Amino acid sequence: MKTKDIFLNDIDTYKDSILAILGFINFYLFDDISKTLRNDVFAFQGRRFDLIQKSKDETEVQKVSHPTPDFAILLPNNLGVIGEVKLRFPRNQDFWENDFNQVFKYDNDLIGWPIEDQKVFSHEVVLILHESQEVLIRRYYEANKVDKFQFIHPFIIINFHRTNQRNSYAFFQIKSGNLSDNKLNDRLEIGIEVPLAELLKSYSEIKLYDAVPPLPYLLQLIWQDVVAQRVFSDERLRALRRNQKIKVELKVDEIIDELHNSYSFKEIHKNYSERQSKIPKREWVIEACEKLIEVNEAEWLDEAKTKVKIYFQKHEDILGHFIEICANIISSASQIELFNSNSKI
Amino acid sequence: MILRLDYSLIINDNNMDFINAFYNSKLDRNNFFSRIDSLLSSETLFVYAIPFACEYDFLQLVNNVKSKSLKLIKSADGIHLFSLKHIVKKKNESIEGKFFLYELQDQVNCKFAITMENNQFFHRVLKPFIDSLKPHVITTFITHSKLKELLINFQSVNKFTDLRILRASQKIRFIEPNNTQKIVSEISWPSMSLEEAFNWVAEKNGWFKSLQFEALYGNRVFADVYLTRQGILKTNQGFTNITEAFLKPITKLLYENIQQFKNRGRKERQDLTVRPIMIDFGKEQFDSIEENQKFIFAIKQFCNSSVSVLHGNPYVHISIMDYIDGSSFDVMISNSDRLMIIPQLKASAFSIKRLVNHIFDFYAEGKIRDYIRNT
Numbered sequence: 230m231k232t233k234d235i236f237l238n239d240i241d242t243y244k245d246s247i248l249a250i251l252g253f254i255n256f257y258l259f260d261d262i263s264k265t266l267r268n269d270v271f272a273f274q275g276r277r278f279d280l281i282q283k284s285k286d287e288t289e290v291q292k293v294s295h296p297t298p299d300f301a302i303l304l305p306n307n308l309g310v311i312g313e314v315k316l317r318f319p320r321n322q323d324f325w326e327n328d329f330n331q332v333f334k335y336d337n338d339l340i341g342w343p344i345e346d347q348k349v350f351s352h353e354v355v356l357i358l359h360e361s362q363e364v365l366i367r368r369y370y371e372a373n374k375v376d377k378f379q380f381i382h383p384f385i386i387i388n389f390h391r392t393n394q395r396n397s398y399a400f401f402q403i404k405s406g407n408l409s410d411n412k413l414n415d416r417l418e419i420g421i422e423v424p425l426a427e428l429l430k431s432y433s434e435i436k437l438y439d440a441v442p443p444l445p446y447l448l449q450l451i452w453q454d455v456v457a458q459r460v461f462s463d464e465r466l467r468a469l470r471r472n473q474k475i476k477v478e479l480k481v482d483e484i485i486d487e488l489h490n491s492y493s494f495k496e497i498h499k500n501y502s503e504r505q506s507k508i509p510k511r512e513w514v515i516e517a518c519e520k521l522i523e524v525n526e527a528e529w530l531d532e533a534k535t536k537v538k539i540y541f542q543k544h545e546d547i548l549g550h551f552i553e554i555c556a557n558i559i560s561s562a563s564q565i566e567l568f569n570s571n572s573k574i
Numbered sequence: 575m576i577l578r579l580d581y582s583l584i585i586n587d588n589n590m591d592f593i594n595a596f597y598n599s600k601l602d603r604n605n606f607f608s609r610i611d612s613l614l615s616s617e618t619l620f621v622y623a624i625p626f627a628c629e630y631d632f633l634q635l636v637n638n639v640k641s642k643s644l645k646l647i648k649s650a651d652g653i654h655l656f657s658l659k660h661i662v663k664k665k666n667e668s669i670e671g672k673f674f675l676y677e678l679q680d681q682v683n684c685k686f687a688i689t690m691e692n693n694q695f696f697h698r699v700l701k702p703f704i705d706s707l708k709p710h711v712i713t714t715f716i717t718h719s720k721l722k723e724l725l726i727n728f729q730s731v732n733k734f735t736d737l738r739i740l741r742a743s744q745k746i747r748f749i750e751p752n753n754t755q756k757i758v759s760e761i762s763w764p765s766m767s768l769e770e771a772f773n774w775v776a777e778k779n780g781w782f783k784s785l786q787f788e789a790l791y792g793n794r795v796f797a798d799v800y801l802t803r804q805g806i807l808k809t810n811q812g813f814t815n816i817t818e819a820f821l822k823p824i825t826k827l828l829y830e831n832i833q834q835f836k837n838r839g840r841k842e843r844q845d846l847t848v849r850p851i852m853i854d855f856g857k858e859q860f861d862s863i864e865e866n867q868k869f870i871f872a873i874k875q876f877c878n879s880s881v882s883v884l885h886g887n888p889y890v891h892i893s894i895m896d897y898i899d900g901s902s903f904d905v906m907i908s909n910s911d912r913l914m915i916i917p918q919l920k921a922s923a924f925s926i927k928r929l930v931n932h933i934f935d936f937y938a939e940g941k942i943r944d945y946i947r948n949t
Contacts, residue, residue: 395861396908397889397908397909424908425908426908426914429904429914430848433918434846453880453895457902458920460900461920490846491840543880543897545880546881546882546883547880
């Protein structure tokens, strides 16, 4: 597969993961009878929980890590649903244990729910997979569930894919385990079709979540929604010719704020944002700026890398341009690597 | 046709006094159109009109432009008379003329720019000037079916025996061997009746970009009319009738479009929610991968923009940035009979209209409506 196609596939998986999160949390948030959002259910994306382990004498508790599930849903009666969307597992099954360990962490008592003692009475763990890998992954789980992944909490595997009919849908179906919400469980056993148009509409407001986005995708958002907007706010600059460049100075914080306000899950958990990371993360934005610098389309204005000067230019296909750049860098890097390894011989 | 235009130029020059007398007279909404009719019936003249909308007060806009070549001569009763000059540096010549700006009272911000100056002034000075005010100024376009409807109404209201098409500029869509859709321009002199001409262009899978026709009472020609898809009008008679039949309905359409397209940018709302619009084709338009490809090919022709295809099959997701004013959109197709335009952070009415025009011109026409959930 060409490097460009790999990027496009990565972007596709990233987008689908957002669609899967949005689709699944809406099963709980949206009241099918009243056709309105429920006010007794709360959903979170990328909420940072504390994993508590009791010491041997069972008195002292230790915070051992901070699991940040792709989604956490707080239901009435102190119940919770926690889960991960993993639409692409590595081809090599040797690495699957790591992926499962991440999900297995959610099988602990987690602290950090937005309620009085920050704990729920009980929660269930959901893993959403892509249809293309679901059978293999489920077999892997079945083979290891006694020795390695013996879940105490209910563990549910859900299949996700897009259907290509006259009208496209996102399809969700339970493949293993049972949700405690019987009604939803019944519907998901048969399979639920969500109109793709609805999800795409929501996706247009939420294009980033707390997983590292493919670099060309993030660069496109920065270019189109931050840099270009700065250029076009000045009417004199609108007449810019294709080959002309304009310098735009930005603070890294401005880029983060703009994308965070425009494209993150911020609105969903706006009243309980205390355990939410700011998305996009600073290191992602810095990496994106570094990429622009690598190809002479930007430069840092300070050593601390808090300000950047970007040379804006009109591209006929912004995403295509950044895929091209990232693909070329990867291909030339691999050539250098090849050259270096040959020279060692 | 060339002879006819040259002739009109000469006649215009010889009749400058009549026009100047009109320019010097008091501006009055009650008799403005009828006085143009009188001028047209007594002299060999043409009148040109451009319907357009302006996002804010036109006088304020042209003040901001600070053009030395534009001067406001007088204003009264929602009518303004301007003089406009264009200097052609290479030829060391200047082209100068006057035009009226007629403000519509029912449709706020909609106007007609009207001139009785010659062909050269219209095409080389007035029209480029109006175009230069984009994106603050929005011109319109008429769908093929609407154009036919306007012509039929014009004929029936005025009881013309026939509208004979003299000259037609049309765009023809054809499929290339690699399955991409190409649009070519054609000019023809079909000398056909209205019905015949529309059937003829439909058979060729095209649409009229402009039409020149004669309105006939039996063998007598009442008016020679030229009408473009952008609503630009030229006639030698019956300006009042033509305003009622074409300019006013076209401007109403433009006004409705602006009402529908304005305030769509996410930043215009505190919660940054999207306000998508749909183009409904009313049939199974996107029924194959090839059809998606045809659409993608057409949208890639959108000039002065960035078009990025994030997904082409089975659903379509295209990200567009309009380099005229920085508006951006997600265009999605996930249903076979419609497409969804999701305006992003900034999306001006001008830019949405430009994108919709492009889709109608380069791909296919459909009905524009607000997004509704499809179950």
